[in-house]
Amino acid sequence: MSGPDWTGRVLELEVGPVAHGGHCVARAEGRVVFVRHALPGERVRAAVTEDKGGSFCRADAVEVLLAAPERVEPPCPLAVPGQCGGCDWQHAAPAFQRELKARVVAEQLQRLAGLDWAVEVEALPGGVLGWRSRVRLVAGPDGRAGLRAHRSHRVVAVGKCPIAVPGAVEQAVERRWRPGTEIEVTSDGDGRVHTRELATVRGKRRARQLTGGEAVQHAAGRDWRLQAHGFWQVHPAAADTFAAVVREWAAASPGALAWDLYAGVGLFASVLAGQVGATGHVVAVESGRRAVRDGERNLADLPQVSWRADRTERVLQSLSGQPEVVVLDPPRSGAGREVVEAVAAASPARVVYVACDPAALARDVAFFGAAGYRLERLRAFDAFPMTHHVECVALLEPAGKGA
Template identity: 75%
Template sequence: MSRYDVGTTLEIEVGAVAHGGHCVSRVDGRVVFVRHALPGERVVAEITEDKGGSYCRADAVRVLRAAPGRVEPPCPLAVPGACGGCDWQHAAPELQRELKARVVAEQLSRLAGIERETEVEELPGGMLGWRTRMRLVAGRDGRAGLRGHRGHDVIALPDCPIAVPGILEPVVSRRWRPGSEVEVTSDGDGRPHVREQTSARGRRQTRQLRGGRAVEHAAGRDWKLDAHGFWQVHPAAADTLAEVVGRWARVPEGGRAWDLYAGVGLFASVLAGQAGPRGEVVAVESNRGAVADGEANLADLPQVSWRAGRVEHVVRDLGEGGAPDVVVLDPPRAGAGRAVVESIVEVAPARVVYVACDPAALARDLATFAGHGYSLADLRAFDAFPMTHHVECVALVERG
């Protein structure tokens, strides 16, 4: 097999979309993962990484035959060699969602043996100006920006078209200590929150420069929480996901539910409303700050109790309090994993509602559920991260 020097150019036919924001081509018996391309195109691709083995990576630097749906990126930095924050700015909105739907279907088929087509649904607000939370890094010149794709170079940002308008102004308008990480959040009331994290002599220091306590609005409630803790990035995502979770959970009056990876309790609030005052909702979250915020936000719902700790540790003992009717889980990108899934199926809930930000992790966990008699009953997918390869899925898993 040929191994290519970085910078080598190849004229190639672009194949199917793959998970991760690129497409697949094959040259001389090797796979080439190509960014900035679309399926069906013929491009000149420049090798960006080749460590040997069965694959290498490349950027499409010139399009010889464009695919239908190719558009001019709205950001001048969404090009080869520049910002790595977006993956699909060169694709029309409808095509972006179609590509994501293909990825979801491919991951389910390949990793879980589930043949299921799905539609990636658009969220309100359009493709630009939606991102409420960003983490930037200061380059050697002190200007804040994002790193290039799979690289360490910092691409300074004058602004970002997918960010909420104005959110970056207090960050990009000044210089920072090189290497500093700067987090900026625009909360549900449009208030900015900025903090800086630096490392010196092996110690990490955090300075809150503006705000710190955010207010969000979702599921018919107002939420007060750490501005830099977990909350959905897209303004419409929290309400959308809460509605789907509630529709599928169907906790019976007086019933019992678990909310795993609960954050500050968004889904727990919905489950508690269904279970009523005679029911019980157990919320499990590893971040103790989030638990404290959740307890404060849901103080009016005594049927919600909290467990602070890693889900894979806490869930082993939850069954002693009685089997749940429904389990809801919203794990991090890596998924829940075999140990958590097997702890869930051991108590045999009738339904599981799984919220996933990574289709590969979802598929792996669905395969584990299937091995214990649970099957995928329904699936919805949402374009909660326009212009990027990320997609949010909600799966309903039922026993028998």
């Protein structure tokens, strides 16, 4: 049965704990209210922005009656209710942002995997501004490029983006575009800006490269050339940082077999190849055909790496051999039960799981637990400052190891 519609109503709320998704939890008249632009412990007036009549609704804190000591002035004037939806925590001090993310990761692990785990979110080099190397803008009805409001198709025009790499969006926002055009902007490891437009013309989606096209990146001791708007870590320091953790935890032996699942262009495959050496074998699995082509080209000097261009679920049905280590870096939705069970059935000595969503990670850690693997180590990184996103790297090993 549908409940009341509070849309537009202003509530006075005592703000409770942080929740996954960039908001905090409050309660009013027996209902849960997910509040953005607030911090735990604050008292606010919040305007309800979305209510589908169920047990919860969504709201924005439009007035702070009692501020948390960690509250700061947002560096971007558009990081406020009703404006740009790209950032979630600009109103929190950077150290407290990381604390909030740590609480979310720990809560997900406890709720979904039954693990009580102390989590620390580590900062990456470079500070909390000027880090975003890839931005997708959209042209509003007036042709001005901007970013969408939270949970909305409404375009908020921007003059600049404080979290973007300097120079990344300025050219795009200075010109006028056909309304509805999406503009992808990427700043690569050499500081070159690559721009393409995505537009729907006569019902067909078309992409047109405007500047650049082939990006250069630097990570794991290698130079990478790849399609500028394909997958690469958004934070300039992330790829090298994650590769270092994978190198330490994978610890593949010379001559061993290793699997790199959801391999992208082969960042982690290159690390594994260096460990197993010329007598070993790394199987890199990636569904994106362009990423596979880029990976084969970039790792042409590593014949011990072989590529499978298909969905991970399908490839795992035919992979043979017992890998010493499996690295997987799935999309935000996670690996899922089918992949986890197939990996566990191969009996690797170590699994290194790189995750960009704590809920998906915690769910998959639970699946690994049911399949006989336990979480041994976990590191979390603030690879997306000012947003609610957090990157984790987990090490899983057979539960009976060392027992």
